[in-house]
Amino acid sequence: MAGVSGCVKYSMFTFNFLFWLCGILILALAIWVRVSSDSQEVLNSTDLSSSSYVAVNILIAVGAIIMILGFLGCCGAIKESRCMLLLFFIGLLLILLLQVAAGILGAVFKSESDRIINETLRENTKLLSTTEESAKQFQQAMVEFQKEFKCCGLINGAADWGNNFQQYPNLCECLDTQRPCTNYNGKLVYQEPCISSIRDFLVKNLIIVIGIAFGLAVIEILGLVFSMVLYCQIGNK
Incomplete structure (x- = not known):
């Protein structure tokens, strides 16, 4: 029976540890913006109130989800837990599908x-x-x-x-x-x-957002590949 590749195992752990740290950073910044007195003045302004609070709350949710997925990936790799790896795979796949759906909707409703x-x-x-x-x-x-x-x-x-x-x-x-x-x-x-x-400014920033989303998609696909390879190797032990 084939064993678990140490290279895949520790690559998976490193990837998810960085993923987990990114989640902590996003969550910490979003919570700071949510509770900071200076930020409250901006968020409570007449025009930006509702949309800004929604954006900050979404960032808090995204940071929390990334933290959970990173934790599942790290523990799943180190403990060689197929259950955790499968949960990580499903969660990451759902995020990737949501990104694709958001991109399609953005193009359709441009x-x-x-x-x-x-x-x-x-x-x-x-x-x-x-x-x-x-x-x-x-x-x-x-x-x-x-x-x-x-x-x-x-x-x-x-x-x-x-x-x-x-x-x-x-x-x-x-x-x-x-x-x-x-x-x-x-x-x-x-x-x-x-x-x-303003239109030019928005277009330039949109290109940056698309670039970041594309980069994240590549990282997510690598995470899916690592987790599935490790999942299969554990099952073949």
Whole structure:
């Protein structure tokens, strides 16, 4: 009868130990964001409240699941437990299938997501011209975004700021002569609205997310192969 390969066994243990550490890191960061007083101010802002809490809660769940799977994989490899290895295999396979399903849904509903982004930006345009305190944080974020990406407003340029245009010093001030500028209320400001920069920013980040997801998928497939090889070797002892 064939024995259990030490190389496969300890490779499986090392893989899952790193997997377990990643789970701890994700869980710790997510819990810190959830309970931190500074983060609470951001999470409780009017626009981001519900969606931000959902995102943080999902991260907590993901971190916990990765920890459990890493534990099952480590113990299953060291103790040569077929039951633990099978549970690890099933759990990792479900995660991989969910990732594939999310990718397919993202591709199918791409046009719908573009529409939602456009509607969200149009709604947020109203926050630039309001004087409510709840909108101040969003306005400050937009001021910094405009400086970095050399644009002004969200959709209609400087006009999106309404009466708030005079409230912020040097708002949209056109300092780059290579960019198109226009005169607004006696000030030279960037002519291009920020909606195109935001779209480009989202696309670039989406590419990063897709790259990370692809990398995770490769790691998960390796984990599936290691666990099944070890599972079969234990059964043949």
